Amino acid sequence: MRDLTPAEHRTVLSILAYPRGTERQRIRFSSLPTSTYNVARRRVFSEGWLRDISIPNPGPCGLKGVDFALGRPTVSQRQAIVRGWGSDPECALFWSGVHALFGVFFRQEAAAPASGVETGEESDVQWIRTGPAVGIIPVYFDYSGLWARFGGQPRPGRYPVGLALSSPRASSRALSDAQRWMASVEPDRSSPGPWGKLTRRARADDERRDEEVIQSRTVLRHSLVPPFDGRRIGEVIFIRGKLRTPSSPTQFFNLLTNECGVYPFLFAESGGQVLLAGLGQTNATKPGRVPVPSARRPVMSVVDHHLDRAEVLVEPVEALEELIQHRYPARFPGT
Numbered sequence: 001m002r003d004l005t006p007a008e009h010r011t012v013l014s015i016l017a018y019p020r021g022t023e024r025q026r027i028r029f030s031s032l033p034t035s036t037y038n039v040a041r042r043r044v045f046s047e048g049w050l051r052d053i054s055i056p057n058p059g060p061c062g063l064k065g066v067d068f069a070l071g072r073p074t075v076s077q078r079q080a081i082v083r084g085w086g087s088d089p090e091c092a093l094f095w096s097g098v099h100a101l102f103g104v105f106f107r108q109e110a111a112a113p114a115s116g117v118e119t120g121e122e123s124d125v126q127w128i129r130t131g132p133a134v135g136i137i138p139v140y141f142d143y144s145g146l147w148a149r150f151g152g153q154p155r156p157g158r159y160p161v162g163l164a165l166s167s168p169r170a171s172s173r174a175l176s177d178a179q180r181w182m183a184s185v186e187p188d189r190s191s192p193g194p195w196g197k198l199t200r201r202a203r204a205d206d207e208r209r210d211e212e213v214i215q216s217r218t219v220l221r222h223s224l225v226p227p228f229d230g231r232r233i234g235e236v237i238f239i240r241g242k243l244r245t246p247s248s249p250t251q252f253f254n255l256l257t258n259e260c261g262v263y264p265f266l267f268a269e270s271g272g273q274v275l276l277a278g279l280g281q282t283n284a285t286k287p288g289r290v291p292v293p294s295a296r297r298p299v300m301s302v303v304d305h306h307l308d309r310a311e312v313l314v315e316p317v318e319a320l321e322e323l324i325q326h327r328y329p330a331r332f333p334g335t
Contacts, residue, residue, distance in 0.1 A: 010151075011044065013148055013151065019052075019218050051219055057167065059132060059164045059165050061175065095321065097316075108329065108332075134271065136162070137268045139253075139266055178210065178214045222279065239275070239303060243273075252274065265278060
């Protein structure tokens with residue numbers, strides 16, 4: 001695999017930092033010549049490790065909440081869970097790794113109120129159930145912070161971007177416009193998985209779309225990202241546990257970013273239960289992890305201090321199968 005060039009890194013950083021920005025804004029942020037930026041942009045999208053998606057914001061869209069599930073099932077449990085999650089129409093994302101199963105569910109109806117570790121057939125599946133009155137999602141597939149760190153750059157000021165759970169429901173007109181937008185995303189038959197490409201009309205309507213209702217994101221296909229400066233994105237790291245008293249989710253998150261220099265692409269909390277996901281850097285030419293440069297505190301010391309029964313699950317990016325990848329509802333409750 002070829003190496004990532006500095007121009008490609010700057011281009012991707014500008015795209016991640018301005019997910020709904022104009023190309024002129026992105027070029028200005030990248031500090032690259034226009035021709036260099038355009039060549040790099042075409043290359044990173046054509047090689048498939050960068051994709052644009054659109055996400056319905058739960059509160060404004062009238063959704064009842066977002067559930068996150070992370071499990072390390074036994075062999076006998078795994079097949080039943082894969083069938084159940086894979087056939088759930090509310091499952092928006094489903095990853096299957098060597099050790100872990102990870103799912104995200106956008107609920108049109110309220111799920112069970114419990115938050116924690118389930119019993120029975122899914123005895124090792126932890127659910128984080130968020131909704132209008134409980135839980136927060138301060139980071140939702142925002143890769144801009146960790147991508148900046150990957151290239152030795154400061155995190156963009158826009159990071160982190162999450163999902164609004166308790167925001168008032170949008171107007172019927174805004175929801176109708178949002179539904180037309182979601183319906184305009186056509187399946188891309190040239191690539192596997194439920195990725196979408198936008199019709200010409202959808203692209204023309206993008207500037208008028210209400211960002212509070214439908215959010216834009218650009219996400220990484222982790223295993224396809226080339227190495228950079230002897231390092232590569234080699235691992236997806238999940239951390240789960242219960243906040244110790246008197247720790248708060250905000251305090252814990254700020255220590256991870258400000259003291260440890262790590263920037264999760266996902267962070268969710270409900271009822272004291274925390275789930276976060278990030279990417280680990282490994283050596284590009286030989287086995288071994290690469291430590292985060294300039295980190296003032298080790299990550300595990302902060303995790304152990306703030307989380308009770310903390311568990312870390314590490315998945316090699318090549319082994320993480322994307323069974324469902326950002327499949328969001330095109331219609332919203334009550335419309």
